[in-house]
Amino acid sequence: MEAKRMSDAKKMLQYEANKKSVGIAYLLWFFLGGFGAHRFYLGRSGSGALLLALTLVNILLSVVGIGLILLIIPGIWVLVDAFLIPGMVSDYNNHLINMLGA
Numbered sequence: 744m745e746a747k748r749m750s751d752a753k754k755m756l757q758y759e760a761n762k763k764s765v766g767i768a769y770l771l772w773f774f775l776g777g778f779g780a781h782r783f784y785l786g787r788s789g790s791g792a793l794l795l796a797l798t799l800v801n802i803l804l805s806v807v808g809i810g811l812i813l814l815i816i817p818g819i820w821v822l823v824d825a826f827l828i829p830g831m832v833s834d835y836n837n838h839l840i841n842m843l844g845a
Contacts (some may be wrong), residue, residue, distance in 0.1 A: 754843045760786040761839055765832045772828060785831045786838075794820060 763785055772781040777798045782791030798817045804810030 754809050763832050765829055768828045768832055775831050777817055
């Protein structure tokens with residue numbers, strides 16, 4: 744019984760140390776959202792890399808003028824993410840719980 748309680752305590756400590764915060768995700772979204780920082784933070788590195796690449800390409804293309812118009816695409820994506828962040832944090836934390844076997 745004591746070993747199970749120690750195991751559960753260890754799992755809780757691991758969860759507390761690795762869980763993600765909605766507040767930090769929103770700070771990253773607000774300051775670095777166009778670069779996908781909030782997605783990288785929440786373990787969604789594929790879509791974060793895509794958002795980062797899309798933003799960087801559009802910034803480079805703004806030299807010839809077309810990039811400024813195309814920045815609308817990552818802008819809309821980041822705006823939609825503002826509503827999706829709580830669910831993404833919840834998904835990440837629930838996945839963490841399942842991985843720890845709690």
